[in-house]
Amino acid sequence: MSTVSPPSTSGVQAPDIQAIVRQVIAELTGACGQPAAAAGSPVAPAAAASAAGSFAGRHGIFASVDEAVSAAQEAFEQLERLGVEGRRKAIAHIRRISIDDAEELGRMEFEETKIGRLEHKIEKLKVLGERSPGVEFMQSEVYSGDHGLAVIEHAPFGVIGAITPVTHSLPTITGNAVSMIASGNTVVVNPHPSGKRVAAEGVRRFNAAIHRDIGVDNLVSLVAEPTLDTASALFNHRGVKLICVTGGPAVARAALESRKRAIVAGPGNPPVVVDETADLDRAARSIIYGAAYDNNLLCIAEKQVFVVASVFDRMMAAMERAGGLRLSTRQVDELTKKAIVMVGEGAHRHPAPCKDLLGQDASLLARAAGAEGRTGLELVFGETDNDNPFVPTEQMMPFLPFVRCKDVDEAIRLAHESEHGFRHTAIIHSNNVRNMSRMGRLLDTTLFVKNGPSVAGLGLGGEGYISFSIATPTGEGVTTPLTFTRQRRCTLVDDLCILGSPDSLSR
Numbered sequence: 268m269s270t271v272s273p274p275s276t277s278g279v280q281a282p283d284i285q286a287i288v289r290q291v292i293a294e295l296t297g298a299c300g301q302p303a304a305a306a307g308s309p310v311a312p313a314a315a316a317s318a319a320g321s322f323a324g325r326h327g328i329f330a331s332v333d334e335a336v337s338a339a340q341e342a343f344e345q346l347e348r349l350g351v352e353g354r355r356k357a358i359a360h361i362r363r364i365s366i367d368d369a370e371e372l373g374r375m376e377f378e379e380t381k382i383g384r385l386e387h388k389i390e391k392l393k394v395l396g397e398r399s400p401g402v403e404f405m406q407s408e409v410y411s412g413d414h415g416l417a418v419i420e421h422a423p424f425g426v427i428g429a430i431t432p433v434t435h436s437l438p439t440i441t442g443n444a445v446s447m448i449a450s451g452n453t454v455v456v457n458p459h460p461s462g463k464r465v466a467a468e469g470v471r472r473f474n475a476a477i478h479r480d481i482g483v484d485n486l487v488s489l490v491a492e493p494t495l496d497t498a499s500a501l502f503n504h505r506g507v508k509l510i511c512v513t514g515g516p517a518v519a520r521a522a523l524e525s526r527k528r529a530i531v532a533g534p535g536n537p538p539v540v541v542d543e544t545a546d547l548d549r550a551a552r553s554i555i556y557g558a559a560y561d562n563n564l565l566c567i568a569e570k571q572v573f574v575v576a577s578v579f580d581r582m583m584a585a586m587e588r589a590g591g592l593r594l595s596t597r598q599v600d601e602l603t604k605k606a607i608v609m610v611g612e613g614a615h616r617h618p619a620p621c622k623d624l625l626g627q628d629a630s631l632l633a634r635a636a637g638a639e640g641r642t643g644l645e646l647v648f649g650e651t652d653n654d655n656p657f658v659p660t661e662q663m664m665p666f667l668p669f670v671r672c673k674d675v676d677e678a679i680r681l682a683h684e685s686e687h688g689f690r691h692t693a694i695i696h697s698n699n700v701r702n703m704s705r706m707g708r709l710l711d712t713t714l715f716v717k718n719g720p721s722v723a724g725l726g727l728g729g730e731g732y733i734s735f736s737i738a739t740p741t742g743e744g745v746t747t748p749l750t751f752t753r754q755r756r757c758t759l760v761d762d763l764c765i766l767g768s769p770d771s772l773s774r
């Protein structure tokens with residue numbers, strides 16, 4: 268690995284993981300292995316202030332899964348003592364950093380991962396800082412009656428193991444951290460190797476600020492050099508009480524097969540149906556906004572469109588009016604050859620996006636297809652058959668295949684097939700509530716958006732809170748603090764309930 272300049276809270280360069288680890292360890296370890304007060308260091312005051320924790324001052328960066336889990340366990344016990352107010356303070360720092368440093372961290376993520384769109388990397392962090400669900404979700408339920416009180420509280424699990432994707436490396440960690448800490452947990456993250464530097468820098472900033480304020484470090488810990496082996500070690504670690512996985516089919520399958528309880532935010536392939544009653548211009552604007560957001564990297568983003576034949580040509584014209592670039596049949600074929608490749612062996616052989624084009628700009632896709640790109644182009648699209656490989660593939664690039672369907676029944680049926688039963692996300696543009704209901708019932712997806720862009724389903728331009736972990740196969744939906752809790756019932760018999768009958772007290 269190349270050597271990059273050491274991390275700085277104001278620097279714009281993506282820091283080298285080993286440099287961060289070296290710096291933190293050097294600051295902590297004196298000649299006798301005792302914590303050293305490294306004067307002038309950004310972490311020195313925090314390290315000196317909290318001698319309580321043996322991992323204090325590491326700011327969440329660890330070389331091994333064992334150490335990361337031990338540090339997160341220590342942080343969990345410390346957080347427990349600080350109550351809900353401690354959680355609230357910790358989260359406030361994560362929110363503030365996500366908003367204030369969004370520009371710098373978003374750029375870092377963009378430069379490291381080399382996929383998506385810079386403005387959306389920045390926006391994702393800001394919105395998460397503003398709208399991730401926090402401690403306000405931690406409401407207890409109370410039952411009162413003749414026999415007293417029963418209070419249902421939502422208790423933490425302890426240390427959670429999280430696996431995060433390259434498509435939103437730091438945003439996933441940010442959303443997970445806010446929800447998990449709000450419910451009193453701590454988390455160890457095994458980030459995607461291609462987004463590990465920005466993940467580490469975000470985690471370091473979160474922990475440094477929290478440590479300075481409340482004296483607890485490592486609420487969010489991270490494996491600095493993540494591999495499939497470290498992911499597996501995290502899955503199987505005795506100290507990890509719950510797993511939360513955000514990623515594609517392989518990691519979702521591994522989590523579902525794990526012996527631990529897992530919250531699985533798996534892959535999607537969201538279809539769109541446009542029927543003859545739709546407002547076509549509104550549909551076109553929505554499809555472009557959702558499908559082009561961060562160059563189609565989002566698991567909820569529009570991936571293929573089924574349009575009824577009677578409005579097909581008008582819909583294609585509306586897409587052009589809204590700014591999309593229509594490819595000819597020959598150009599679509601050319602792009603398909605370059606953009607979709609076959610992977611896997613035997614029965615597991617399937618089409619997948621070519622890494623060179625994944626998350627790239629629409630104008631680059633246009634050029635790959637043999638068309639002319641143009642500045643500001645957000646999306647390319649074209650008519651395809653239903654058996655074009657773009658239809659079943661989660662392409663994660665700003666090209667959308669449009670399939671002509673004889674009627675809405677066929678459109679809904681093909682949409683259902685293309686979603687592969689993930690039950691993740693679906694979108695319809697229609698003014699016929701029967702069509703909406705039929706599609707909603709058949710696809711039975713976690714998010715179902717009507718007459719808007721997919722991202723509205725996450726609260727971007729629609730209502731609701733946001734998270735970038737949408738638990739689909741395990742059913743928790745858009746994750747909140749309550750997703751990461753155990754129910755605990757506390758019962759008081761006969762007393763403290765004014766509804767109880769006077770007789771119950773004399774018994």
Ligand code: NAD
Binds near residue numbers: 459518535
């Ligand atoms: P990916 O599956 O390649 O990687 C995700 C994470 O899993 C990475 O950290 C990777 O290192 C790890 N991983 C991969 N295979 C593993 C295995 N066998 N065991 C343990 N760990 C493993 O996905 P990606 O390219 O980073 O992200 C895109 C995918 O994630 C898409 O399929 C997208 O739909 C999905 N996603 C889902 C959600 C959601 O909320 N449901 C959110 C974001 C992304």
